[in-house]
Amino acid sequence: MQNQExxxxxxxxxxxxxxxxxKQGASAAEAxxxxxxxxxxSVRLGxxxxxxxxxxxxxxxxxYFGQRKGSASTTDLSPASIKETVSxxxxxxxxxxxxxxxxxxxxxxLATEFPDLDLNHPWDIGVDGAIALAIxxxxxxxxxxxxxxxxxxxxxxxxxxxxxxxxxxxFLQGYASTRHSLSCSVLAQRGDSxxxxxxxxxxxxxxxxxSAVDVGNKAAERTLRRLQARSLSTRQCPVLYCAETxxxxxxxxxxxxxxxxxxxxxxxxxxxLGTQVFPEFVRxxxxxxxxxxxxxxxxxxxxxATQTRDIVSEGILRGYVLxxxxxxxxxxxxxxxxxxxxxxxxDPGKLDYQGMLKELNTGLLVTELMGQGVNxxxxxxxxxxxxxxxxxxxxxxPVEEITIAxxxxxxxxxxxxxxxDVDYRGNIRTGSILVERMSIAGE
Amino acid sequence: xxxxxxxxxxxxxxxxIQDGDIEKIMNRLLSSPVDAADIYFQSSxxxxxxxxxxxxKEGSHNIEQGAGVRAVFGEKTGFAYSDRIxxxxxxxxxxxxxxxxxxxxxxxxxHCKVSIKAADWPKHYATQNPLKSLADQQKxxxxxxxxxxxxxxxxxxxxVIVSLVGVHEHILVARQDGSLVADVRPLVRMNVTVIVExxxxxxxxxxxxxxxxxxxxxxxxxxxxEYGREAxxxxxxxxxxxxxxxxxxxxVLGSGWPGILLHEAIGHGLEGDFNRKGTSAFSGRVGERVAxxxxxxxxxxxxxxxxxxxxxxxEGTPTEKTVLIENGILKGYMQDQLNARLMGVNPTGNxxxxxxxxxxxxxxxxxxxxPGQHDPEEIIKSVKKGLYxxxxxxxxxxxxxxxxxxxxxxxxxxxxxxxxxxxKGATLIGNGPDVLTKVSMVGTDxxxxxxxxxxxxxxxxxxxxxxxxxxxxxxxxVGGTSV
Numbered sequence: 001m002q003n004q005e006x007x008x009x010x011x012x013x014x015x016x017x018x019x020x021x022x023k024q025g026a027s028a029a030e031a032x033x034x035x036x037x038x039x040x041x042s043v044r045l046g047x048x049x050x051x052x053x054x055x056x057x058x059x060x061x062x063x064y065f066g067q068r069k070g071s072a073s074t075t076d077l078s079p080a081s082i083k084e085t086v087s088x089x090x091x092x093x094x095x096x097x098x099x100x101x102x103x104x105x106x107x108x109x110l111a112t113e114f115p116d117l118d119l120n121h122p123w124d125i126g127v128d129g130a131i132a133l134a135i136x137x138x139x140x141x142x143x144x145x146x147x148x149x150x151x152x153x154x155x156x157x158x159x160x161x162x163x164x165x166x167x168x169x170x171f172l173q174g175y176a177s178t179r180h181s182l183s184c185s186v187l188a189q190r191g192d193s194x195x196x197x198x199x200x201x202x203x204x205x206x207x208x209x210x211s212a213v214d215v216g217n218k219a220a221e222r223t224l225r226r227l228q229a230r231s232l233s234t235r236q237c238p239v240l241y242c243a244e245t246x247x248x249x250x251x252x253x254x255x256x257x258x259x260x261x262x263x264x265x266x267x268x269x270x271x272x273l274g275t276q277v278f279p280e281f282v283r284x285x286x287x288x289x290x291x292x293x294x295x296x297x298x299x300x301x302x303x304x305a306t307q308t309r310d311i312v313s314e315g316i317l318r319g320y321v322l323x324x325x326x327x328x329x330x331x332x333x334x335x336x337x338x339x340x341x342x343x344x345x346x347d348p349g350k351l352d353y354q355g356m357l358k359e360l361n362t363g364l365l366v367t368e369l370m371g372q373g374v375n376x377x378x379x380x381x382x383x384x385x386x387x388x389x390x391x392x393x394x395x396x397x398p399v400e401e402i403t404i405a406x407x408x409x410x411x412x413x414x415x416x417x418x419x420x421d422v423d424y425r426g427n428i429r430t431g432s433i434l435v436e437r438m439s440i441a442g443e
Numbered sequence: 444x445x446x447x448x449x450x451x452x453x454x455x456x457x458x459x460i461q462d463g464d465i466e467k468i469m470n471r472l473l474s475s476p477v478d479a480a481d482i483y484f485q486s487s488x489x490x491x492x493x494x495x496x497x498x499x500k501e502g503s504h505n506i507e508q509g510a511g512v513r514a515v516f517g518e519k520t521g522f523a524y525s526d527r528i529x530x531x532x533x534x535x536x537x538x539x540x541x542x543x544x545x546x547x548x549x550x551x552x553x554h555c556k557v558s559i560k561a562a563d564w565p566k567h568y569a570t571q572n573p574l575k576s577l578a579d580q581q582k583x584x585x586x587x588x589x590x591x592x593x594x595x596x597x598x599x600x601x602x603v604i605v606s607l608v609g610v611h612e613h614i615l616v617a618r619q620d621g622s623l624v625a626d627v628r629p630l631v632r633m634n635v636t637v638i639v640e641x642x643x644x645x646x647x648x649x650x651x652x653x654x655x656x657x658x659x660x661x662x663x664x665x666x667x668x669e670y671g672r673e674a675x676x677x678x679x680x681x682x683x684x685x686x687x688x689x690x691x692x693x694x695v696l697g698s699g700w701p702g703i704l705l706h707e708a709i710g711h712g713l714e715g716d717f718n719r720k721g722t723s724a725f726s727g728r729v730g731e732r733v734a735x736x737x738x739x740x741x742x743x744x745x746x747x748x749x750x751x752x753x754x755x756x757x758e759g760t761p762t763e764k765t766v767l768i769e770n771g772i773l774k775g776y777m778q779d780q781l782n783a784r785l786m787g788v789n790p791t792g793n794x795x796x797x798x799x800x801x802x803x804x805x806x807x808x809x810x811x812x813x814p815g816q817h818d819p820e821e822i823i824k825s826v827k828k829g830l831y832x833x834x835x836x837x838x839x840x841x842x843x844x845x846x847x848x849x850x851x852x853x854x855x856x857x858x859x860x861x862x863x864x865x866x867k868g869a870t871l872i873g874n875g876p877d878v879l880t881k882v883s884m885v886g887t888d889x890x891x892x893x894x895x896x897x898x899x900x901x902x903x904x905x906x907x908x909x910x911x912x913x914x915x916x917x918x919x920x921v922g923g924t925s926v
Contacts, residue, residue, distance in 0.1 A: 044518075044720070053523035053539050056800065071503035075526040081506070088504040095579050097498035127542070150721055187722055187843055196722065196843035229844070234690035236926050264495075264602055266638055266647060370839045371848035373870040373922070377638065377647045382687070382870040382922040384839070384848035401846050403870050403922025405689065439924040441689035441872075 003120075003162075007174055010035065010164040013077065017061050018168050020086045026063035026093070028104050028168045030302065033059040033077075036161030041130035043138055044153030048131055054159065063089045067098045101328040104302070109324075109334055110171050111299035111306070118291040119177035121205035123158045130156040133182065133212050140216025141186045147227065148220050152185040152196065158206070171303040179294070180206045184219040188227055195226040202425050204292045222367075225388075229398035232389060232442040238363035238416070239404055239438045240356055240390070243423035245366050246433040250284070252374050252381075252408055253277075254341055254428075257317065259326020261376055268379030268409050269317070277317045278412050281349070284312040288342035295427035301339030309335070311344070345429040348420035356419040356432045358393035364440060365390050366404060379408035402442040411435050446562060449570060450625030453613040454486045454508065458528035462557040465617045467530070469555035471537040472514050473619060475544040479515040479780065480619040483757065484528065485799040487612040490574050494586040494605040497594075511799040512536040515781055516544045524800045558621045564761035567745055567752045568655035570627040573609040576657030582607060585658070585667060593635060593671030599682070600675065601645070602638040607631075609658065616759040624759035630654070630750065630906060632895060633661050635670040639678040648678030649852075652893030654748045670893075677834065677853050680865045687854065687869035687923025693829030694871065694919040695822055695857065698890040700835055702909035705740055705810050706898065707838040707847040708875040709733070713767050713775075714805040714900075715782035715793070717842050724845030724876045728773050734879030736771040737815050744792055744808030750894040751809035751908030755792070758803055762792035767810075768879070779805045797903035807898060811910030815885025819913040822884045824860040830921050831855045831862050832871065845875040870922040878916065886913030 014031050021029035038054035060073040063086070070092030074085045125133070138154035157180065164174030183200035199218035201210035210218075241249055253269075261267040269277065278284075288306035290296050299305055302324055310318050322330070323338035336342075351359055370384030382405040388395045419431030455461075465482065472480040486508040493501040510533055511524035521543030523536035577585070589605045610630040617623050634651030650673035654660060661667040696704060709725070717723035725733065734740070744753045744762025753762045758780050766774045778786070779794030782805055795806035823831060831854065838849030850870045855862045891910035898907040 048519050048543070050520045050522060050802065051540075051543055052802070053536070054800070055523070055525050057526050069501065071501065072505065073503070074506040075508060076506060077526075085504075085506070091579070092502035092504060095492075095499060095583050096502050097500065099498055099500060152720070152722055194724065194843055196841065226844075231920070234926055264604070264638065265640070265645060266602075370841070370846070370872070371850050371870050372837050373848070373850045373868075375647075375868060377645050378867075380867050380924075382850065382868065382924070384846070384870055384872045384922070386841075386844075386846070400844060401872055401874060401920060403689075403848075403872050403920060405687075405869065405922050405924045407924075439689050439922075439926050441691075441920050441922045441926075443691050443920065 003176055006162055010162060011172055011174060014164050014166040014172060017059065017082055017086060018166055020083060021061065021063045022168060024086055024090045025065065026090060027066055028064040029061060030104060030167035031059065031061040032163065032165040034161055034163045036159055038157065038159035039127065039130060040155060040157045041127060041134055042153050042155035043131060043134040045151055046135060046138065049153055051127055059085065061086055061089050063093055064103055065093045067100055067102050068093045068096045069099065069102045070096060101325055104167050104169055105304045105324040105334055107169050109304045110169060111303060114173060114298050115289065117289065117296045117298065119175065119204050119296060121178050122160050123178065123180050123206040125158060137182060137184045137212035137216040140213040141184050141220040144217055144220030145224055147188045147190055147224060148186050149189040150187040154184040154216065157181045165303060167303055173299065178204055180209060182209055182212060182215050184216050186219050186223050188223045190227045193228045195223055197222040197226060202294065204294065226398045229386065229400040231401045232399050232440055234441050236437055236439050238360055239435045240360040240363065240365045241433045241435065242365065242367045243419065243421050243430055243432050245369050246430045247423065247426055247428040248369060249433060250344065250346060250428050250430055253412060254321055254344065255376055257320050259320060259322040259330060262320060263326055263329035266377045268377065272317050273320065275317060276315050278312055278315040279415055280315045282312055282315045282415065283310060283347040285310045285345055286342050287345055290343050293343050295343040297342055300336045304334045304336045304338065306336040306342050341427065343427060343429060346418055348422055348431045349418045351417060351419050353419060353421040353432060356417060356421070356434060357390055359417050360390055360434055361393055362391045365395065381406050381408050381411065402440055404438050404440055406438040411438065446570060446627055447559065447623060447625040449627050450613045450615040454484045454528065454615055460528060460530065464530045466555050466557055468512065468533045468537050469617060469619060471534055472512065472541050473555060475541040477514040477516050477541060477544060481513050481758065482617040483511045483799050484615040485509060485612065487610060488574055489610045491606060491608045492582055492586060494590050496602065497590065499583055499586065507798060509799040512540050513802065514540045514543055518785060519543050520802060522802050555619065555621045557623060560622050562624060564754065566754045568629060568748050571629060571657055572611045573629045573631045573657035574611050576659055582658065585661065589635060589667045589671050592668050593637065593675060596672060596675045597639065597679065599639040599641050600637055601640045604636040606634045614757065618759060624755055626755050628655060629657060631656055631658055631660060633667055633670060635674045637674045637678050639682060641682050644682060646678050646681040648674040648676065648681065650674040650677065651895045654750045654894040655752055656748050680853055684865040684867045686925040687866040688830065688921055689923040689926045691918050691920050693826050694916045694921065695826060695829060695831045696914045696916065697833040698886060698888045698911060698913050700892040700909065701832060702811055702892065702911035703835050703838050703849050705812055705911060706807060706907065706909050707840040707849055708873060708878050709740065710807050710810045711840050712842045712845065712875050713777055715776045715778040715786060716805050718776050719782045719786050723842045725773065729775060731773055732771050733773045733876055734768050734771040735882045737885045738768055738771050738879050738882055739813040740768040740810065741766050741813065742777055742793065742807055742810045746809050749809050749891065749908045750896060750906045751807065753808060756794045757796045758794035760790045760792045760794060762808055765791045777805045777807060779803050795905050797905055801903045804901065806900065806905055807907050809891065809908035809910065811889065811891060812912065814887050814889035814912045817884045817886050819886040819888050822886055822913050822915050823857060823862060825884065825915065826857045827859060829857045831857050840875060846872065847875050848872045866923065872920045872922060878919065881917045882914055883917050884915035888912045
């Protein structure tokens with residue numbers, strides 16, 4: 001009920017903003033408003049470290065005067081501030097240029113159906129409950145093994161918020177969502193070797209979180225296995241990206257087929273539509289309507305309906321990732337991706353994690369990547385890495401202080417297998433990914 | 444005094460908050476036996492303009508304001524914030540926050556009285572509003588001029604993107620002793636990115652700069668056009684670049700922005716919080732050798748007008764020039780108030796926060812190495828085979844294992860003491876606690892970066908600066924593809 005009232009109140013504010021924009025002479029406008037509350041509790045060495053109460057709000061407005069555009073935002077939602085924010089946006093539109101591609105989405109692309117995607121599950125855990133859960137998690141990690149020597153602590157975060165957006169085409173929608181997480185980070189020491197690693201769980205519904213003990217145990221186990229890591233000699237070999245690092249590989253691919261990079265010609269996949277980008281067995285698709293998933297949404301940042309669609313099938317690039325503006329620049333239509341992709345999924349293969357290690361046979365398992373090191377224009381790729389040296393499908397020893405390098409165009413084409421050890425904790429859902437060959441630089 | 448009044452006018456007066464209200468909130472915080480408490484008020488005005496494809500494509504104006512209320516008890520911190528600077532909201536925040544003291548005991552009624560102390564510390568930048576330093580039309584004209592002058596430089600230029608960003612920020616910190624301190628912080632930045640194409644091959648180059656100044660910074664000495672020239676030069680160099688080498692080799696780092704080495708390799712590891720907790724590879728090593736005796740590294744928030752400079756940090760502590768490493772010996776850490784108190788040392792003016800909605804923690808300001816004795820050309824000449832890395836993108840560090848990376852965006856092979864071919868960008872990886880022990884030559888040419896750095900820690904981003912003279916490192920892993 002309270003939710004419903006808040007919804008209506010926020011919708012009214014968005015409508016007021018749009019009305020104000022029109023009153024100030026805008027020919028079109030769009031506005032978004034969000035309110036979020038949250039609690040973050042962290043504990044360290046068995047005692048409370050921080051308790052943070054979050055309370056955020058913000059509104060953003062974009063106005064169009066014909067083909068000229070201006071934007072403004074504020075955290076102050078008072079009527080006077082709203083008026084000033086709209087005038088600031090209008091004032092900017094006096095100076096921006098006519099841009100034939102700018103403007104609101106085509107009306108027929110706006111979302112018209114708004115199914116309940118099961119994104120809102122407030123967690124009434126309270127400060128004391130959150131402290132207890134975090135302590136349970138950290139205790140599990142600290143008592144896991146005697147070599148666990150120190151802790152960066154465990155934390156519980158819970159957020160709930162409402163977002164409303166509207167435009168002068170009559171679109172006015174909002175939804176509430178929640179996001180909860182539990183994380184833990186510990187240190188281990190053996191001789192001179194000190195290492196740190198972490199684990200976390202995140203979900204829309206607290207019921208779907210991994211247990212505190214599991215999170216703590218995994219954090220400890222991941223830390224311990226890194227002890228006494230060494231470098232490798234410089235070489236070329238196959239590289240297996242674990243599921244968590246594989247999502248970064250797909251995220252670089254998405255960057256390369258995103259409208260902004262395409263129309264600026266700053267992508268290594270220009271004109272790749274309809275061509276073989278991955279091996280034939282690869283299918284990558286978007287699933288915006290998954291119930292309760294982290295990347296779900298019926299419309300994008302502009303109100304355009306999201307699509308369940310294949311971006312890659314049979315290894316061939318079938319579609320780009322476009323907003324209204326970038327689509328028009330390319331002579332195409334928005335794909336409902338203003339603000340990003342929705343539950344991007346690469347079809348898992350038949351092999352589980354152990355099976356993927358066997359498939360790797362002898363090579364590098366990468367479990368952590370460091371730095372940026374990706375040139376979107378050329379696809380040149382060079383990043384710091386840590387992980388494990390694997391021989392005959394068995395992990396031999398941890399490695400660190402190495403880099404892995406190649407060119408993304410080749411790396412994507414030379415994917416050998418995708419595992420079914422899928423990491424569901426993000427907006428990109430992938431299992432581990434095996435790349436045939438990369439350059440390793442080390443000692 | 445003048446700055447405090449400016450901050451009051453910008454933040455407190457529009458919200459109708461009086462000194463008596465601040466006393467009420469503070470007394471509410473102090474009704475539990477906390478060790479420290481503060482209220483951080485902030486009001487930021489931010490604008491950005493982007494020129495792309497030869498047109499003024501985007502402009503935006505953003506206002507961010509609010510207050511954060513914090514209470515500290517031992518190692519525990521309670522924190523709440525709101526975008527609404529209103530007495531009842533902040534009193535409620537204070538109630539939530541002081542619950543960090545779990546014992547439920549009441550403090551001796553400690554009455555906070557707002558007292559105004561003379562701000563006798565030196566100021567490191569002017570207070571003028573950069574957003575008003577040029578008329579909007581002049582900002583547009585500046586962007587257009589940079590765009591058109593840059594496009595004229597070479598026929599291979601495909602696209603030019605120019606952005607201009609300005610921030611005018613007021614902050615006011617009320618501390619538990621009743622003192623009020625304030626700062627007015629201007630910040631401007633301009634960036635030019637170019638894409639060039641030759642025979643179907645594309646490359647990009649990017650250059651920018653700025654500082655705690657106003658937009659005239661870009662017009663005086665025509666520095667904006669210099670950014671365009673530099674971006675084009677880098678892009679064209681990269682068109683000719685061959686595969687980068689892979690493996691461990693001698694690396695010569697250029698002066699200026701390559702100082703990101705210091706930021707990643709040692710800077711983060713010397714932040715007080717990690718060292719109090721014993722989680723840094725540098726923990727417990729004050730007094731030990733962590734670099735060759737050629738290396739002296741400081742963190743200096745007092746440099747006039749630099750991007751990383753602050754007159755006072757976000758806890759109201761005046762910034763200073765803190766010696767981190769002197770002639771190779773680790774001297775001390777960078778501290779905020781909490782970690783300084785718990786470690787029994789003085790705060791160093793490094794308590795920074797992204798905004799009122801974030802907790803302060805020890806952060807760097809401008810981190811750089813002092814110049815040495817060697818002529819930069821002599822340094823190159825001394826290398827038989829190695830890499831000369833002149834420009835960098837970003838970096839990252841694991842403070843516990845000490846491993847750090849930073850990515851070269853412009854690099855060359857050194858062969859027999861001469862710079863020969865350009866090579867593609869590559870990530871360099873090393874171990875923080877020993878990379879500086881391998882510094883065998885330090886140039887005379889100390890240079891600070893042009894003013895583009897932002898540092899991320901725990902999800903909080905703050906502007907920083909770096910710098911160094913030309914350095915020779917006897918052995919660093921270069922992550923190229925040419926094995």
